[in-house]
Amino acid sequence: MNKKIFFYIFFCNIWIVSNAQENEQFSQYMFSGVYINPAYSGYKDQLNVHTFYRNQWLGIDGAPRSFSFAVDAPANNGKVGLSFIAGANRIGAQSSNWAYTSFAYKVRLGRNEDEKLSFGLSVGLLQNSIDGRKLRPEDTGDVLIPQELISTSLPDARLGVHYSNDKWYVGLSAENILAKFIKNRNRQINFFKNENPNYYLTAGVLLPINEVIQIKPSFLIKEDLDNSSAVDANLFFLIKDKIWIGTGYRYIKLKEQGRYIDNGNYKSILQSQKSIITMIEFFASEKIRLGYAYDKTLNDFSASTLGIHELSIGFYFKSKKEILGTPRRF
Secondary structure, eight states, X not given: OOHHHHHHHHHHHHHXXXXXXXXXXXXXXGGXXXXXXXXXXXXXXXXXXXXXXXXXXXTSTTOOEEEEEEXXXXXXXXXXXXXXXXXXXXXXXXXEEEEEEEEEEEEEOTTOTTOEEEEEEEEEEEEEEEEGGGOOXXXXXXXXXXXXXXXXXXXXXXXXXXXXXXXXXXXXXXXOTTGGGOOOOSGGGGGSOOOOOEEEXXXXXXXXXXXXXXXXXXXXXXXXXXXXXXXXXXXXXXXXXXXXXXXXXXXXXXXXXXXXXXXXXXXXXXXXXXXXXXXXXXXXXXXXEEEEEEEEXXXXXXXXXXOEEEEEEEEEEOOXXXXXXXXXXX
């Protein structure tokens, strides 16, 4: 079997089945929760600007690449949070772009300024494309293979709820609420995977060890009830409120199994994917955060690549009127 064809089929199965096309799951998600939960908008009670860049399987042509941008801020004396997020994914001839605007309403619980319950709503647009001119099919007459650039756009919405205090947090959210149920009569929609609602459950706690070191265990569960389930378990050490050093383990269970043909026989690609993640975040100043994550996939395919690299940068701008009681470290 042609090696390039194998890699292309591999990418399409693993990328499309295990990840929502419009919103790649970043390893450093915990540093900008607006990507998975609109209720996180304005959580830090200051203006935040974040960017992520993720490059998967270096050394392989057409490997997945992702970029995202987010800005969120409080409003109405901290009672409301607003955010805007946008991103782009690329894999071979396929691409997707997405953008959302979010609103969060915050309810203070009790007399503690740090204890809040937030409800969030996002509305946005998803765009999926495939450039048939970049494909090299063996059967050029196959009508199911596009011969030109095909693109489709769909509106979408997200919902979320988020609780937090100065020691721990928990959040529940859903995305792709509308995209799956909107019918498009244009036959071009058939070239793209049907978007299933994705559900996220995340939680974490901050535990002080001494005056210098704190630890933060956290987890993220992602479920679409159809194709895949994913679990991230992370452990961070916070040193002097400036340096985060952590590790994580990701397990993805594929309910829809990828296949390829080898000498006339169908063979399975993967039923699950496991990864070890190492991360470091450094606050260069009170206004700038720099981050890096390295994902090592635990399967035979990882020997053919240079791993998965993810860069992040965040900018923080405090308001003249401080709203929060203690600094947000989640």
